[in-house]
Amino acid sequence: MDLKIRLLLLKFIIVFVSAKVNGHTLLQTYPKDITLLLGTNTSFELTLNGHNESSAKVFIFSEHEDILKLDPPYVSLDGWENHTWTIYVNGLNPGLTEIDVNVTDADIDTTQAFVRVTVQHSDVLVIISQVVGWVYFVAWSVSFYPQVFINWKRKSVVGLNFDFLSFNILGFLLYAVFNCGLYFIPYIETEYEERYPRGLNPVLLNDVFFSCHAVFATAITITQCFIYERGNQKISxxxxxxxxxxxLVLLTMAILSGVNVLHWLDFLYACSYIKLTITLIKYVPQAYMNYVRKSTEGWSIGNIFCDFTGGTLSMLQMILNGYNYDDWVSIFGDPTKFGLGLFSVLFDFVFFIQHYVFYRNNEPYSELDGSNQPEAPTVC
Structure with a gap:
């Protein structure tokens, strides 16, 4: 056979196979996310793109059958070409689930045929949850400034623990790196989409703003430590x-990511895990310092009021969402976020008791100097 004819035949085969895989056997759904109230109906579209010669059946099902009723539960392709079916969804019980498809013809691409569904009790609870979310966002954002003000008013940072500040600046810096990486860097966004093809990017714009603002506000407080009286206080x-x-952990993860042993997404996750660890330990040095000095002078209780408000409302929002979506598993099945909020609130109670009960109106027994600077306890 002539070489040119062989090349043309090979080209024809490649084009045919490519068209078969990419253009003629693709099932898609639109929209990808739907929300409906309990007992109501909505719909989505299931579309076959391109030419199809099979009489395959497409079975449509929910991961949690008790949450949804689908009508029809299956469709027959029967040689349809560029056809769209309307699938109706009825909310039976509140919850979160995903609609998937199974096709009897393995050549049909179904990777884009899925719908994330939320069935909720009430639209009013959604609005309340959003309001609560913004209130605790503001409370946490404002919480940095009572300490800045009291430092400025006293022209002193004596009584503010430097270990707490060092943990805080690192924690918020890592949190900002995580948020900015997932929100602004397309390469890392692509890594996330490849790892979790049906997941949503967990980082929102307000997350980016809060973390970057937290770094800025904490940096202001640290700057005050260099210009105001601080005695002989230092990092323990x-x-x-x-x-x-x-x-060391961050450096190791960065090197491994740089030489492609790990993904940069793994480095960002390492940043987030260290941030969570810091949240667990950062208040310990300040509480211990207050105990040693038998005083809370120099430590702003306004910061604690704001933090308590933010932590309490954060947990309230999770409880509201848990009820509205019947999604208690996200709270108690994976307790990290709820547990951290609860832990912070418990520490706020410790500071309230120190400030208003144990050391109310107490002056410190002695100013901090090199001989009585309390070392922070081992907290890991």
């Missing part, structure tokens, strides 16, 4: 050791 050896371990 314990805190330096913990920060060194965190730095």
């Amino acid at each position: 050896l314990t805190a330096k050791g913990i920060l060194g371990i965190f730095g």
